[in-house]
Amino acid sequence: MENVRSAVLSREQQNNSLFTILPWEDSSREEALELLGKFGLEDRSEMKAEIIPHGDKKILDVAMSVAMRPKLLILDEPTSGVATDNKHEIMQRLNDYFQTTDSAVLFIEHDMELIAEYAERVLAMDQGQKLTEGTPEEVLENADVKRRIRGEE
Incomplete structure (x- = not known):
């Protein structure tokens, strides 16, 4: 909770005082807990980030970024280093959240x-050159993508 709360306070430029309790601190705590709930981390809110599972740390990173209220969020391989069994759970949590916001999200991903x-x-x-763009189906069936990226003939 403190990690997300710190991002909220940073966004509001209210993170300069370490010793004074100010009125906005209650609202920052409420917002942090609300964000943790939206990402399915509410049951870990009082845990130290260093001891939560790796996949939840990835989600926590996104929750901290979202707390800054970006118009565009770029996520570079948000499931890298996560067990295969957990990749879909993480992507589903991210997808569920971003369906409820007007932030644009760009995922850089290699997992087809x-x-x-x-x-x-x-x-x-x-290699820095655009091959094609379109729906996932169009792109994944593209002959250049199949040959040059997927290694298929």
């Missing part, structure tokens, strides 16, 4: 299964 299931639009690149 996640792209197929969670992306609305895809831009495929190879």
Whole structure:
């Protein structure tokens, strides 16, 4: 909770006082707890971040970023380093949250299964060059994508 709360206070430029309890501190705590709830982390709100599972740490990172109320959020491989069994759970939590906000989200992802299931639009690149863009189905079936990215003939 303190990690997300710190982001809320930073957004409000109210994180300069370490020793004075000010009126906005109660509202920052409420907002932090609300965000943790939206990301399914409410049961871990009083735990130290260093002891929560790796997948939950990834979600916590996103919750902290969201607390800043960005117009555009860029997530570079949000499930990297996470056990295969947990990737879909993490992506579903992210997807559920971002369906309720007007923030634009750009995922950089190499996992074709996640792209197929969670992306609305895809831009495929190879060595800095755009190959194609479109729906996940269009891009994943593209001959250049199959050959140059997926290694299929």
